[in-house]
Amino acid sequence: MDLDADLIEAAEANYSCEMDTLKGAVEFRREDILSCPLKRGAEAMPERFDVVLCLSVTKWVHFAHGDTGIHNLFKRCFKRTRPGGFFVLEPQGWSSYKKKRHITRAIRDTVASINIRPEAWV
Known part of the structure; x- marks a missing residue:
């Protein structure tokens, strides 16, 4: 799942499954994890x-x-991870925030208001 349609397209193009047991087990979607439904299917x-x-x-x-x-x-x-499953997080360090904070004024203002820093997540 990614917001970037180009990244989803590249992932689909690069994915190959040699194991018959995994065919159909991988799906690529252009979605926003913050707003997409957490439930799927008819039920x-x-x-x-x-x-x-x-x-x-x-x-x-x-x-x-x-x-x-x-x-x-x-x-x-966490809601999407099965009990006993794994949530793998790769946070960017605070120094990378500082390098990119000047992209827009809105981002600069948001960075200035951040209280939950990535170093606290590990």
Whole structure:
């Protein structure tokens, strides 16, 4: 799952499955984890996964949604992880926030208001 349609397209193009048991077990979607439904199918059953990867996105969620966005990201990822499953997080360090904080005034203001820093997540 990613917001970037180009990244989803590249993932689909690069994915190959040699093991018959895994065919159909991988799906690529262009979605926003913060706003997509947590339930799917005719019965609207909760979608749960054995592994949820959150790689190189926390800074961008933080920039767009502040501390509330990070809290919601973790909450939603946890809800999607099956009991006994794994949530794998790759947070960007605070120094990378400082390098990119001047992209826009809104991001600069958001970074100034952040209280939940990535160093506290590990």
